[in-house]
Amino acid sequence: MQFKDVVGQQRIKDKLVEGVRAGKVHHAQLFLGDTGHGSLALALAYAQYLNCQDPGPMDSCGQCGNCQKNYKLIHPDVHFSFPIVATKSANDDQDPKTGFYGQWRELIQETAYPSYNEWIKKIGQGEKQGNIPISEARSIIRKLSLKSHQGGYKVLIMWLPEFLGKEGNVLLKVLEEPSPATLFVLVAEDESQILTTILSRCQVIRIPRIAPADIAQSLEQVFATPPERATQTAALSEGSFRRAIEILQSGEDAFFVNFTKWVRLTFAHDYAALHNWSNETSGMGKENIKNFLIYSLGIFRECMLMKTGIHSLTKLVGQELEWVRDKFSPNIAESGLVPIVQLINQAHYHITRNANVKVVLFDLSLQISKYLR
Ligand SMILES: [Zn+2]
Known part of the structure; x- marks a missing residue:
């Protein structure tokens, strides 16, 4: 999505765009705020802006091949991570969320302002607690070690890092020493539930309430x-x-x-x-x-x-x-x-x-x- 599709939050949009234009993109950022405030929507627009082939002074072009792929959530350099309910005996070598990707795209195309409950309901796991399993963390490390497909930024948007257990610490190394032109955007609602080791390595951007x-x-x-x-x-x-x-x-x-x-x-x-x-x-x-x-x-x-x-x-x-x-x-x-x-x-x-x-x-x-x- 483009920044213009994100409700309000002009100050945050300006700040993000300014950073990109000045070549100052912190490689690990944490967008902290209620999803209803647009933290995920901002992350999506940010990733699209970073990869746009013809970015304007305020927004991505919305027309180029990269923008089109980002609209469809199929850009090869923009990855997503989100809580899932892992099936038993998930093999560490498999990407456990492969089966959920279609539902994820569906959800985000319905609304860029989803709630956790809505998501868990969508994947048919109303009673179970979701998490971001170790196999997923390993899959992230693998993906980010690959060369960028389109020569631009590799972006990983992790929605709700609160669901990352202690095993999430395997990500610390890539958070500290990322390969060039790599960006982590963690989209979180509750600071107190995030591993402090992860939190301390991120630049925190607070996403305030949207003006009425x-x-x-x-x-x-x-x-x-x-x-x-x-x-x-x-x-x-x-x-x-x-x-x-x-x-x-x-x-x-x-x-x-x-x-x-x-x-x-x-x-x-x-x-x-x-x-x-x-x-x-x-x-x-x-x-x-x-x-x-x-x-x-x-x-x-x-x-x-x-x-x-x-x-x-x-x-x-x-x-x-x-x-x-x-x-x-x-x-x-x-x-x-x-x-x-x-x-x-x-x-x-x-x-x-x-x-x-x-x-x-x-x-x-x-x-x-x-x-x-
Ligand atoms: Zn574009």
């Missing part, structure tokens, strides 16, 4: 998230792009389902069911309810756009778009939209000021039902 504004921008660009929701999601993401996507994916569906139910009950003026709905929804927790109200505002705003014929501005996609365009928007009077938006805004304000959530939601439902027939 950068996450929001990516959510808008990549997932076509409406700006308000993108901002809200980013604010809740703790600087992790991965977490933001999780919130978006779970929240979006849950909010959509809950919203359509709410609207159906208000249209039907089913007050008993609305009372139950208010009780249920209040159980989502205050922050979620506020997000739900913001989500609802978004949908009513989309309705306004459609009512005024500005379909091109809509940010909705998929089932939400179909539902709002075909079912919801045609059945709601334009005159009701402004008061409904005001009512939801008021409800949001009252919840922020610690009003009783159940009462606010039920009252809101009753008032909105006046405008929905």
Whole structure:
């Protein structure tokens, strides 16, 4: 991937590129930070930049043969190491992770922000503890002793060196005295779990949280998230792009389902069911309810756009778009939209000021039902 595909982290990107351009690439670097902050994504973009045949001042070209191979994770000089669940009696002369490489490529092509659990689930080893076995460490030494295929850098990206046991110490020699144009990038989350012998030989680069504004921008660009929701999601993401996507994916569906139910009950003026709905929804927790109200505002705003014929501005996609365009928007009077938006805004304000959530939601439902027939 290119640096431009990595969310935020401009300061780190600049630092990495500067190092390459100044010919100062420390041969053993440890990217330390939550994978959701983009530590692995940065390592991938870094390896691609180092091997690019036509690198620019900010980024790899994305076009050359090396970039193409890096996109597909098949560059012969860029190696990966990651925790696996070793099969019994693994022969030291075999590369034990050969069988996992396909799954690794699949994972990284799905997301450059994976979690360990996601990986272990992918290789079908939910219950077992992964590790980076001695045979893998030996295989790394062998690979890095070979000549570079393309005449550029040989890079080894080790994801989660925390899983390297004491046997990992066989790597110390190559970490100390690497062959020329060789780079180790260790991508770690928990400093305290790394062999101190390894840690002490690496230049540590801390990968901080991603700025919420950068996450929001990516959510808008990549997932076509409406700006308000993108901002809200980013604010809740703790600087992790991965977490933001999780919130978006779970929240979006849950909010959509809950919203359509709410609207159906208000249209039907089913007050008993609305009372139950208010009780249920209040159980989502205050922050979620506020997000739900913001989500609802978004949908009513989309309705306004459609009512005024500005379909091109809509940010909705998929089932939400179909539902709002075909079912919801045609059945709601334009005159009701402004008061409904005001009512939801008021409800949001009252919840922020610690009003009783159940009462606010039920009252809101009753008032909105006046405008929905
Ligand atoms: Zn290139």
